[in-house]
Amino acid sequence: MKNSLLLLFFGLFIAFSGRAHKDLAIPVSKKIEGFLVDFKTKSEVEEVEVQLKSAVTGKVYTAETDENGKFTFRNVPIGKSTIKLIDKDYRAAVLKVFETNEKHLVHYTFSKTDPFKAQLKVSWLFNWGDYQGKEHYWSHMVARIILVIYGLCLVLIFFYSVIQLSLAIAYVKNKKKQQSRVTPPFDLANAPKVTVQLPMFNEMYVAERIIETCAEIDYPRDKFQIQVLDDSTDETKDIIANKCAEVAARGINIQHVHRTDRTGYKAGALDCAMDKVEGEFIAIFDADFVPSKDFLLRTIPYFTENVGVVQTRWGHLNKDYSLLTELQAFGLNGHFAIEQGGRNASGHYINFNGTAGVWRRATIDDAGGWEHDTITEDLDLSYRAQMKGWRFVYLEEVESPAELPITMSALKSQQHRWMKGGAEVFIKMWKRLATTKGLKIGDRIHGLAHLFNSSVFVFILILSLLSLAVLHIKDSFSDLNIYIKYGMYFFSSTIFLGFYYWNSFRDKRGNFFGDLFRFLGRFVQFLTVSMALGLSNAVAVIEGYLGIKSSFVRTPKFNVAKKDEFKGNKYDKKSLSIINILEGTFMVVFGFTAVNRAIYGDLGMVPFHVMLAVGYGIIFFNTLKENRSQQA
DSSP: HHHHHHHHHHHHHHHHHHHHHHHOOOOEEEEEEEEEEEEETTTTTOOOOOEEEEETTEEEEEEEEEESSSSEEEEEEEHHHHEEOOTTTTTTEEEEEOOOOOGGSSSSOTTTSSSSEBBBBOOGGGGOOOTTTTTTTHHHHHHHHHHHHHHHHHHHHHHHHHHHHHHHHHHHHHHHHHHHHOOOOOOGOOOEEEEEEESSSTTTTTTTHHHHHHHOOOOOGGGEEEEEEOOOOOOOOHHHHHHHHHHHHHTOEEEEESSOOOOHHHHHHHHTEEEEEEOOOOOOOTTTTTOTTHHHHHHHHGGTTTTEEEEEEEEEGGGGOOHHHHHHHHHHIIIIIHHHHHHHHHHHOOOSSSSSEEEEEEHHTTTTTOOSSOOOHHHHHHHHHHHTOEEEEEEEEEEEEEEOOHHHHHHHHHHHHHHHHHHHHHHHHHHHHHTTTOOOOHHHHHHHHHGGGGGGHHHHHHHHHHHHOOOOOOOOGGGGGHHHHGGGGGGHHHHHHHHHTTTTTTOOSOOOOHHHHHHHHHHHHHHHHHHTTTHHHHHHHHHHTOOOOOOOOOOOOOOOOSGHHHHHOOOOOOOHHHHOOOOHOOOOOOOHHHHHHHEEEEOOHHHHHHHHHHHHHHHHHHHHHHHHHHOO
């Protein structure tokens, strides 16, 4: 028995000794080094696990990269080996199959100038799906669909910017001619009769001002009529009645037309008063406007035989009230210089802006009158009239000052009406515009683009939300990165819009570089807030396309030019909504994404997401502040 145990022990000793001897006989490379960088950022990555497997012995070695992205393996058998990536955050991949020889007994170092590149694994958003052996088949397909929608939004925004660029070019070409335009001669003795209409609804803060201002307009009194179209349900109707009586006592032809039924809202009031209109021409002013005394003397002379409307430029009574009013003025100046001026210069359709313009009464009748199936009756009637052959004239040199909304809630109310109304008119008019015989192709294209303008906010909202998914696609599918890179070419959209707003920038002081610096600052601020208004504006546009009806929500008027004059406004109702909550959520999401990507080193979309975060933050915190002020 003892002999048997001795024999067994001796045999095991010989076996292990033989194996040990065999291992010791294989020469080894004392040190093998390499470097690992991230495929996208091109920067070294630390704490990433790398595996080496010797083909000679089958032994596996594991190392982790240091802060310089370097990994080191020690005592690796000379001969063929395979280096693989096995880290949890990066794709498992063979990085290199290589072979060492007797020359590499001390070390074998891969070139630092040609490091191994690591690609991140499929992100959490796309880490699902498998089909017929194809890894992540369904998530890859979803990623492609997302990129198609994302790309389509980029293309549509680019198309919008190209249209705006073409208008800016037309405006610049026509600017000198427009500046040298002289008001046609006007024979006061044979002046046509004019009616001034002032539609109002609960305008207690500004009602007296607009009535008094219009009463002072310089025009033959025997050919001048004022109609105050009053739908008020509060003390405003008494204020209007008293002011109308005072003006009438001066011998001015003025009527107070009060309705108790608000059918059709503003359009209904305008339509209801048509049988009481005495004038051949009708000038319309909203309650917050302050037209100049010579307004009619500078507009009526332009009514040649086929001119149906003369529209003037809006000025801004309270532009310097706050950053919010300055940004509104910046945007409106773009519309009233480039869009109106550029379209008019090119002979394309423009729109009556609802106020600060004059209609030929025959034009209204010929076009079918005021209709109230949309909440932008001015845009609707404008297109119906121009498609009938009436020509519109835009006078940029004639300024009609008005008040800008001074609160975020008032601004969003105004924007909601404009955006929704634009979508409603597109649904109503696009087929007519596309098929009516005799229209020029340019008028069709620019007309459809004009009516479709408000939809750009839907594309901006979709683009901003999908950009979060695109970042995950970028991390997940290297074969799709080439398509994402094409997005950089659409940065030209911003350049085109920059040209558009530069030519409408009215705060130039003569020093080019100083003006450019001020413009760029204001332009970035404007884009930042405009993109964040994309959420509420997109909701309004979608409501318009879906035919969701809502009441005509007027923009509250304040009659203040300085902050210390503001004592509150009973019409400016404020309450938190689901949209406000989403705005706060978007602020956090885009802000976190921007910081996360900046730390990671992927800076491509960081400026875009920073602007979105700041914009949504401005809107969200201003809304909270206004709500607190109202409750105080």
